[in-house]
Amino acid sequence: MTPSPMDRRGFLKGALGVGALAAAGGTLTACAPGTGGAAAPSRLAKPSASATAAKGEITVWNRSGDLFKVFDAAIGRFREAYPGVKVNHMAVDIDAKLANTLISGTDVPDGSFWDDAKIGGQAEHLYDLSDLIAPYRDQIAPYKLSVNTVAGKIYGVPWDLDPGLLWYREDILQEAGVDPAGLATYDDLLTASRTVRDKFPKTKPIHLDKSPFLGQLWLEMLANQQGTSLTDAQGRLRLDSAEYRRIFTWIQDAVKDGLATRAPYLEPADVNTLDGGQQVFVPWAIWWSFAPQQLLKATKGKWRAAPLPAWTPGGARSGAMGGSSFVIPAQAKNPELAWLLYEFLCFKEPGYTALYGPSSVYPGGLSTSVPSFTPALDPAKPLFQPIDALGGQDLWKVAVEAAATIPAAAPIPAWWAKSVDYLGNNMQRLMDGTMSPDDVIGESAEKIQRNLIDRS
Missing domain, CATH: 3.40.190.10 (Periplasmic binding protein-like II)
Known part of the structure; x- marks a missing residue:
């Protein structure tokens, strides 16, 4: 309801x-x-x-x-x-x-x-x-x-x-011949997105957020899936790692292949492309359920939720x-x-x-x-x-099963929001194609360490 x-x-x-x-x-x-x-x-x-x-x-x-x-x-x-x-x-x-x-x-x-x-x-x-x-x-x-x-x-x-979930358009996946149960890894998600785009050329299937703050919050969900976070329990920065580099490389690949729609979270440009069929996959937190229940009109009832893909085969299927x-x-x-x-x-x-x-x-x-x-x-x-706006799907079952896979983390550092000036903004430059994954890691880590950690 x-x-x-x-x-x-x-x-x-x-x-x-x-x-x-x-x-x-x-x-x-x-x-x-x-x-x-x-x-x-x-x-x-x-x-x-x-x-x-x-x-x-x-x-x-x-x-x-x-x-x-x-x-x-x-x-x-x-x-x-x-x-x-x-x-x-x-x-x-x-x-x-x-x-x-x-x-x-x-x-x-x-x-x-x-x-x-x-x-x-x-x-x-x-x-x-x-x-x-x-x-x-x-x-x-x-x-x-x-x-x-x-x-x-x-x-x-x-x-x-x-818990993070993969929100998807069930009707479009059916027409494109994509089985959501087969989206086991983020590489699978890129492959499925190419299949959808080939069937529906106007789509740029994967949502990437245009807000530096929410983009960084999303990044931390993807990092948490891999059992890491921006700092460890002792407050030491761990951005320069295989886990973060894996995420940034995946984002770069999605952008280079024309598989991503960048829009600010649930603002008119986002809602219009969601309702218009341009966006098909939204890897986001459970609270995205607000969108089909309150904001989406043309596609209400067509969205479903599944566990997030894993970063490596057999890896965690959700992050917080x-x-x-x-x-x-x-x-x-x-x-x-x-x-x-x-x-x-x-x-x-x-x-x-x-x-x-x-x-x-x-x-x-x-x-x-x-x-x-x-x-x-x-x-x-x-x-x-079960939620009518999700076609009567039992979101509780999906969310509970995903939540059980979320790894532990570390305390969130007091300076986290201020780091958006560096990391969040640089993620947007990565999506623009003006920074590489190594550029994002190197520049962000240097500025966070110097301006936030060393001064705290």
């Missing part, structure tokens, strides 16, 4: 997670964890009170929009389970306020929704949640656990998992693209009660079902991500329903 209409900017900020950095200008004012002489973060112990005995009041921050409404309804279920806890759920411009609030220590909330990309850079201002997460850590998607871990300590309560978690500030007044809320929403029934299942906001359920708590990821027990 189609979800209720939403503001596109609000949707993107909620779904992208890391993408919200762009709206905030990518500015992170705190130093990296363990630097600057800051006191060691406090370690939060498990509350001793039972559900019926827990009493007090907490203030939690969330983003405005439809996701706020979904969370508000789910918090209503928490109030039923913990009747003695009053929750003040506030819609706040988190990107503009939270980092500065943590640093100033004034009017600090008891908990907040936050992008995975920002948690590592603000760990010194957050509670260490390692003891609380410990009973669940073997049931949390490895990727989400890894991006919330800094120096062996866990600072975020993992919420959503955003964006994501968010929950944090508890070290200066929170009632951190134990905030933990009870986030534990309920992420790891307990009916908490995660209330978030992802059918609601007044999304009658068919929230289908732009899946939970990161693996007991909730049962292919046979979908939390959201």
Whole structure:
């Protein structure tokens, strides 16, 4: 079923997670964890009170929009389970306020929704949640656990998992004689794209994004598929690697062969070429499901989702693209009660079902991500329903199976958004044909190291 209409900017900020950095200008004012002489973060112990005995009041921050409404309804279920806890759920411009609030220590909330990309850079201002997460850590998607871990300590309560999927036009592939089940590798995708173009000359089948920021976010999904990321757990740059060179070479080949359409994500030029049959393959996160449900008119019902191709035979069939978690500030007044809320929403029934299942906001359920708590990821027990705009496809099953293959990662560096000025822009030059893969790697690595890592 189609979800209720939403503001596109609000949707993107909620779904992208890391993408919200762009709206905030990518500015992170705190130093990296363990630097600057800051006191060691406090370690939060498990509350001793039972559900019926827990009493007090907490203030939690969330983003405005439809996701706020979904969370508000789910918090209503928490109030039923913990009747003695009053929750003040506030819609706040988190990107503009939270980092500065943590640093100033004034009017600090008891908990907040936050992008995975920002948690590592603000760990010194957050509670260490390692003891609380410990009973669940073997049931949390490895990727989400890894991006919330800094120096062996866990600072975020993992919420959503955003698996990458290959979105494709089923009708065009059928006419071209391409079996989507045969798209096992990215080389297979190039071969299939040539077949489609030969059958339909106006197509340039593969979507490449014209936004430096989203292009780099997409790049990190492709790198995560291969078990790597821009930096390792110690913050060392690893852009100069076989994995990144493989991605850049593939992009170069797609562009040189005329197999790519470059368009800004879901802006009119993108929507028009998607609806017009020029774009046939969109390797992107699960939250692209928003497009056929809300924006595409002529091709609604013709799109389907499959696992991403692998970079090497037998490799992972998905990577993560964006994501968010929950944090508890070290200066929170009632951190134990905030933990009870986030534990309920992420790891307990009916908490995660209330978030992802059918609601007044999304009658068919929230289908732009899946939970990161693996007991909730049962292919046979979908939390959201098959989607009419995908021809009734069971997106839950596809997404859950893809999510199970996502490799672990490393904490996202605090300077990530600023690196778009180098890496993201150079990726666009690669797509223009004015830089080679080695040029992108060499120039981007040198500038990121000099201007961001060495100065952090």
